[in-house]
Amino acid sequence: MARKQETTRVVDGRVVGDHEAGRRRAEEEAEAGEVRFVPPLNFAMVDNGIFRSGFPDSANFTFLKSLALRSVIYLCPEPDPEANNVFLRANGIRLYQFGIEMCKEPFVNIPEETIREAMKILIDVNNHPVLIHCKRGKHRTGCLVGCLRKLQKWCLSSIFDEYQRFAGAKARVSDQRFIELFDISSLKNTPLTFSCSKR
Amino acid sequence: MARKQETTRVVDGRVVGDHEAGRRRAEEEAEAGEVRFVPPLNFAMVDNGIFRSGFPDSANFTFLKSLALRSVIYLCPEPDPEANNVFLRANGIRLYQFGIEMCKEPFVNIPEETIREAMKILIDVNNHPVLIHCKRGKHRTGCLVGCLRKLQKWCLSSIFDEYQRFAGAKARVSDQRFIELFDISSLKNTPLTFSCSKR
Numbered sequence: 001m002a003r004k005q006e007t008t009r010v011v012d013g014r015v016v017g018d019h020e021a022g023r024r025r026a027e028e029e030a031e032a033g034e035v036r037f038v039p040p041l042n043f044a045m046v047d048n049g050i051f052r053s054g055f056p057d058s059a060n061f062t063f064l065k066s067l068a069l070r071s072v073i074y075l076c077p078e079p080d081p082e083a084n085n086v087f088l089r090a091n092g093i094r095l096y097q098f099g100i101e102m103c104k105e106p107f108v109n110i111p112e113e114t115i116r117e118a119m120k121i122l123i124d125v126n127n128h129p130v131l132i133h134c135k136r137g138k139h140r141t142g143c144l145v146g147c148l149r150k151l152q153k154w155c156l157s158s159i160f161d162e163y164q165r166f167a168g169a170k171a172r173v174s175d176q177r178f179i180e181l182f183d184i185s186s187l188k189n190t191p192l193t194f195s196c197s198k199r
Numbered sequence: 200m201a202r203k204q205e206t207t208r209v210v211d212g213r214v215v216g217d218h219e220a221g222r223r224r225a226e227e228e229a230e231a232g233e234v235r236f237v238p239p240l241n242f243a244m245v246d247n248g249i250f251r252s253g254f255p256d257s258a259n260f261t262f263l264k265s266l267a268l269r270s271v272i273y274l275c276p277e278p279d280p281e282a283n284n285v286f287l288r289a290n291g292i293r294l295y296q297f298g299i300e301m302c303k304e305p306f307v308n309i310p311e312e313t314i315r316e317a318m319k320i321l322i323d324v325n326n327h328p329v330l331i332h333c334k335r336g337k338h339r340t341g342c343l344v345g346c347l348r349k350l351q352k353w354c355l356s357s358i359f360d361e362y363q364r365f366a367g368a369k370a371r372v373s374d375q376r377f378i379e380l381f382d383i384s385s386l387k388n389t390p391l392t393f394s395c396s397k398r
Contacts, residue, residue: 036354042364043357045244155235158242165241165364 037063042137042166046145047152049128052166054137061087064131069093071127073118075100075140096121100140110143110178118144119187123151138167139175146179151187156180236262241336241365245344246351248327251365253336260286263330268292270326272317274299274339295320299339309342309377317343318386322350337366338374345378350386355379 040063041054056064064087072088074080077099080088088095098118103109121127122144134140142163149159159179164171239262240253255263263286271287273279276298279287287294297317302308320326321343333339341362348358358378363370 035352037352037357038354039357041360044361044364045246047244048247153234153236155237158236158238161240162243165243165367168364168367 035062037066039063040133040137042141044166046132046148049125049130050122050148051129051131052137052141052145053131053133054141055133055135056084056131057081058083058087065091067129067131069129069131071096071121071130073098073121073130073132073144075118075132075134075144077101094127096127100134102135102139110140110175112178112182115144115147115178115182116186119147119151122148123187136170138170139172142166143175143178146175147182147184150179150182151184234261236265238262239332239336241340243365245331245347248324248329249321249347250328250330251336251340251344252330252332253340254332254334255283255330256280257282257286264290266328266330268328268330270295270320270329272297272320272329272331272343274317274331274333274343276300293326295326299333301334301338309339309374311377311381314343314346314377314381315385318346318350321347322386335369337369338371341365342374342377345374346381346383349378349381350383 038059039053040056040060043051043053046052051067051069053060069091071094074095074097076097080095080097085095087093096118098114100111100114118132122130122132132141132144146159146163149162156179160176163176163179167175237258238252239255239259242250242252245251250266250268252259268290270293273294273296275296279294279296284294286292295317297313299310299313317331321329321331331340331343345358345362348361355378359375362375362378366374
């Protein structure tokens with residue numbers, strides 16, 4: 001029988017051409033679920049509908065899509081890269097940007113009012129699921145999550161334990177002092193429906 | 200006007216007796232929400248309905264109650280302390296114990312079959328909300344969560360990043376090799392409905 005010249009190989013005991021072998025390989029890969037999710041650096045779930053991370057890039061988009069995000073709270077002053085903007089628009093994700101400058105100790109000065117505005121967006125369940133991110137997911141993100149934990153009535157030692165887990169060797173006393181001093185009284189009447197604050 | 204002898208003080212411009220001042224103070228404290236939640240050491244949310252931590256003690260019970268747990272996966276061979284048993288029974292929380300011995304490198308040998316059995320309990324949403332814990336929430340808990348992330352199709356570098364965040368300076372190559380080699384194929388047909396695995 002005349003056949004087109006093509007390399008052949010044995011797949012499951014059958015001799016098949018390259019094309020068919022390629023299709024089967026793709027099918028097998030799909031069945032085997034070879035897609036791998038790549039969460040952003042320092043990614044974690046904070047509470048129901050709230051996530052945190054370092055700066056996401058295009059490698060993370062498939063994973064981020066799986067979270068079905070409704071909004072992103074971005075805590076740096078630099079404009080979001082165009083690829084990220086395209087991703088957010090394509091997936092109907094609102095971007096809330098709060099430009100907090102990165103400073104190194106001892107010149108750290110987290111602006112309380114900016115964090116308060118970000119908190120309002122963060123605790124509004126209409127914005128959930130929401131991803132909080134800055135550059136590395138350590139300091140600015142750590143401060144915002146720390147203030148949320150205060151509102152959730154966590155004791156300070158547990159708040160700092162969590163802050164330090166993400167900041168690692170870069171943990172800053174000044175960030176932790178900021179969290180300790182942050183006044184949550186104006187936010188207290190907001191109903192919190194997250195799992196870690198149900199009683 | 201004749202009054203009973205009692206110490207008086209000024210509260211909000213009104214002179215009141217000790218008893219009334221005490222009641223008001225209690226009310227104010229309640230309003231101010233002075234209850235503080237104490238999450239267990241190394242506590243975190245893994246995914247919807249899944250939490251992880253180190254060994255919980257009585258200081259953590261109020262917080263744990265707020266999670267409305269349905270079960271606990273406990274990964275040590277030692278019997279659960281009586282106080283913890285009482286807490287679990289009083290709150291209708293099922294205890295699933297998998298006695299994995301603590302070993303130090305280079306003699307670490309995480310039993311694959313035990314982790315597989317724990318995985319089945321973990322991914323069964325009828326057991327959620329569930330808390331996974333061992334002693335410090337680093338190695339045994341880190342291995343089980345790492346295997347869950349594999350089933351959730353996370354890439355290994357992200358799985359190890361998370362493992363290391365909780366293990367800190369105590370991170371073990373042998374645990375990470377265990378996660379890398381763990382065969383999830385027998386668990387693949389289980390539907391996962393957590394947020395990090397929705398597509």
